Amino acid sequence: MIDLWARAADPPGSDGGQNCPYWRRFSLAEARWQNGTPGRTGRHDHRRARHSPRRTSVGSPRCGGAGPPRARAVAGGRTGGRAGPVHRGAHRPAGRHRPRRTNRPHRAGRNRRRAGRRHRADPLHAGPRRVRRPPAPGRPRRRARRPRRGVRRTGHPHLRRPDTSDFTTQAVQTTRPSCGLDPHRPATTSPLNNSFGYTSTGANVTVYVVDSGIRASHVDFGSRASGVYDAVGDGNGTNDCHGHGTHVAGTVGGTKYGVAKAVTIKAVRVLQCNNSGWTTDLIEGMDWIAANHDPVSVANFSLQGYGTAPNAAAENLINSGVHAVFIANNFNTDACTNGPRSPQGVTVAATDITDTRASFSSYGTCVDIFAPGVNITSAGIASNTAVASGWSGTSMAAPHVTGWLARYRQQFPTATLAQAKSALIAAATTGVVINPGPGSPNRLLYAAP
Incomplete structure (x- = not known):
């Protein structure tokens, strides 16, 4: 499950007009429904929404709340909810449509161009993992760093x-x-x-x-x-x-x-x-x-x-x-x-x-x-x-x-x-x-x- 934290104008239950931001946690599918505007959701997103956790609101620090999850973690405070990372895009204004994400892997052939467009449209689009392997024993690295103020040696230090x-x-x-x-x-x-x-x-x-x-x-x-x-x-x-x-x-x-x-x-x-x-x-x-x-x-x-x-x-x-x-x-x-x-x-x-x-x-x-x-x-x-x-x-x-x-x-x-x-x-x-x-x-x- 991916938690998204979005910022709204006033916390629920307020009388409005405070212009006091607060933080709300959404599931990935729930993020499609900001300000009553439905996003593009499919069966996969609805299934994720069906099992998503309940919404959680966290007040802004200047309004007496604990702030977003990362702010709470840095300050050392603890609340009942899990403090996860603040994902990219959490500060987008409400009502702005978010591009569709998918965790499906890239496919070769006819889907390659479409996968590339998705990746360019949203940097959070999931792609294949890349593993950087160390060089084999005895093989120098492609670009070896020279020691600071050092000299090349042959048999002596x-x-x-x-x-x-x-x-x-x-x-x-x-x-x-x-x-x-x-x-x-x-x-x-x-x-x-x-x-x-x-x-x-x-x-x-x-x-x-x-x-x-x-x-x-x-x-x-x-x-x-x-x-x-x-x-x-x-x-x-x-x-x-x-x-x-x-x-x-x-x-x-x-x-x-x-x-x-x-x-x-x-x-x-x-x-x-x-x-x-x-x-x-x-x-x-x-x-x-x-x-x-x-x-x-x-x-x-x-x-x-x-x-x-x-x-x-x-x-x-x-x-x-x-x-x-x-x-x-x-x-x-x-x-x-x-x-x-x-x-x-x-x-x-x-x-x-x-x-x-x-x-x-x-x-x-x-x-x-x-x-x-x-x-x-x-x-x-x-x-x-x-x-x-x-x-x-x-x-x-x-x-x-x-x-x-x-x-x-x-x-x-x-x-x-x-x-x-x-x-x-x-x-x-x-x-x-x-x-x-x-x-x-x-x-x-x-x-x-």
Whole structure:
């Protein structure tokens, strides 16, 4: 049953001449008989009229009544009748003929034009329902919205602007689990040996992974991973609800996928579950590490910030004694324009398996070294044994260098960042990166056993 509320001049029982509007509820069929003028009704309308509720009158607010149903609902008042919506057309003057409505569905063929005329004549004419289905999994929407103040990403997150102004042992992995784990002789002059040999593991060194958190229970970390600080505050703590941080941590120090296989990993969460965050959270995480870090430590920043504030926080962190590794970013532009970064720290660009600079990798004089960053396999978050393969980005290149620095600090725990950086550059393979980009040093990470 459809209730229609119409407005009349004076309420029933008044002496007239008050010019005081009141509201009356009609059934759909009764609406055909306003001011004694019959509308066009058929058998369907008469049947509806026969079962319609009794008429109800409601006084106008300025005349002491409760007003129309919607006014009563907003005011919070209650009366005996049901307060339904005020339908379109309820304010038409009495006596004006209302077009015929029908709930019959549209018909194809000869009735199509007639149905169209009915719909145009009365917007309340019932038509077929339309269902908007979401896109199938994996298919992008027809027109995707770009994040506000965001940037396009390939493998690493970005940080939005805030409203106010991401050698005591010896062993060999005979089958590398990831293409990033290879001593990396030049791929153009000799084939990769498909193995990863190492004599250091990063034991007694702490790596802070400043990212989306870590799945600390993953078997690749053993009992060496934990969460120490959460700057997001969304109730997830330092648990990784995206996967980016766990993938990065696995490359740094996973037993299977890591460069430094015995390093202690501590998660500092600054990214939300959508792999983005606020610059203020990044700075908060940096400041916490600067004030609470372990004596021998390295920090990995596989994320992108904005402005000069993160750079100042990075300088403060390095001056506190932490060795910091940053990404060149995935914009295929000058890395000097991106942050967070520091001239004292290590900035890493990405190459593919042929030692060619990745198409997305930034370049320039602010880059210190290249490392593998295409189709990298590491730990995942789906389970404690999950594998995340095929990830690409400078975010995947930086943790290889972080693992190298952790192994170096195991051997030289009192070395400064400048000394560690010089050793890193001296150990790199030179002249093998294809198309390193304007101003980039042609140096490729070499993790000697």
